[in-house]
Amino acid sequence: MLEPINGRTMFYGKSDVLTYRTYAKPLAVTPVPESSFTGCDNIIFAHNITFAVTGEAFLPSFSEGDNSMVVATDSMKNFILRNTADYTGSTTEGLLQLLSSRFLDKYDHVTAVSVSADRLPFEQVMVPGGEGLKQSHLVLRHSNNESYSASLTVKRGEDGTEVIAHECRLKDLQLIKVSGSSFYGFVRDEYTTLPESFDRPLYIFLNINWTYSDVEHALDGDLGQYVAAEQVRDIAHSAFHELNSPSIQSLIYQIGLRLLSRFPQLATVSFESNNRTWETIVEPEETKGGVFTEPRPPYGFQGFSVSRADLVGETA
Numbered sequence: 198m199l200e201p202i203n204g205r206t207m208f209y210g211k212s213d214v215l216t217y218r219t220y221a222k223p224l225a226v227t228p229v230p231e232s233s234f235t236g237c238d239n240i241i242f243a244h245n246i247t248f249a250v251t252g253e254a255f256l257p258s259f260s261e262g263d264n265s266m267v268v269a270t271d272s273m274k275n276f277i278l279r280n281t282a283d284y285t286g287s288t289t290e291g292l293l294q295l296l297s298s299r300f301l302d303k304y305d306h307v308t309a310v311s312v313s314a315d316r317l318p319f320e321q322v323m324v325p326g327g328e329g330l331k332q333s334h335l336v337l338r339h340s341n342n343e344s345y346s347a348s349l350t351v352k353r354g355e356d357g358t359e360v361i362a363h364e365c366r367l368k369d370l371q372l373i374k375v376s377g378s379s380f381y382g383f384v385r386d387e388y389t390t391l392p393e394s395f396d397r398p399l400y401i402f403l404n405i406n407w408t409y410s411d412v413e414h415a416l417d418g419d420l421g422q423y424v425a426a427e428q429v430r431d432i433a434h435s436a437f438h439e440l441n442s443p444s445i446q447s448l449i450y451q452i453g454l455r456l457l458s459r460f461p462q463l464a465t466v467s468f469e470s471n472n473r474t475w476e477t478i479v480e481p482e483e484t485k486g487g488v489f490t491e492p493r494p495p496y497g498f499q500g501f502s503v504s505r506a507d508l509v510g511e512t513a
């Protein structure tokens with residue numbers, strides 16, 4: 198987020214800049230027990246980028262219609278596309294840092310850049326090869342599953358540009374646990390119609406956000422501390438599988454603790470969750486499955502953040 202200048206909000210920029218870069222540097226991550234993900238070839242390193250700039254020098258463009266300092270957003274789009282070709286690293290965050298620091302270097306009157314990118318997921322398809330199947334290095338499939346995004350705020354500092362804020366995000370993870378979740382013991386009063394549930398089919402939509410203690414670990418995959426969204430996703434999977442959760446509140450807290458203990462390089466983890474628990478039409482029985490349907494709106498939601506202080510005295 199760009200801070201106001203002298204108490205005034207002032208920024209402009211370009212969104213939906215689609216950059217399909219081929220053959221970026223492959224990413225290798227330190228493996229974790231919950232995930233088979235060890236990296237990706239980055240054959241297609243594609244992003245939808247939003248780029249916004251601010252600076253005192255833009256005030257006359259708003260107040261007097263003086264465009265003499267305005268870098269057209271069309272030029273911004275060209276800058277993003279052409280400079281993407283020069284990125285030699287393997288992470289979304291590193292690409293965003295390159296684009297924003299180069300922009301600040303080129304245009305002296307810009308004081309800060311806020312940039313975010315949704316990674317557009319393309320997965321290598323499996324094809325016959327050698328013994329069994331192998332990943333194709335030519336054909337990839339656009340995925341509509343959960344996706345990854347990152348945002349940076351980069352400012353002109355005393356010694357060049359510095360990243361002053363960052364956030365990484367796994368978006369729209371949709372998980373159903375068919376048995377092993379409950380919700381009971383909540384306030385019962387004249388407004389309560391919801392029955393207690395001791396085994397509900399818990400369907401959740403989750404966004405998981407994280408920050409690093411040292412942002413360099415996000416920018417440079419070669420440092421071996423990069424946390425891939427796929428690893429975050431797989432840890433959420435295994436926590437959901439293992440825990441008998443009394444509520445979504447408790448579930449996201451426990452997922453947060455697991456992520457922080459698995460990745461000492463992370464400073465915070467936060468969640469936005471949405472409750473889409475299926476409505477039960479026919480109760481499952483021992484010998485027969487149940488029948489469920491989509492819940493009706495409105496939907497419940499939760500938000501929570503954990504930091505390293507929450508780990509003290511906990512065994513996640």
Ligand SMILES: O=c1[nH]c(=O)c2[nH]c(=O)[nH]c2[nH]1
Pocket residue numbers: 380391443444445446472497
């Ligand atoms: O996990 C839940 N938390 C709630 O706060 C809540 N409220 C509700 O109606 N169902 C649920 N489920």
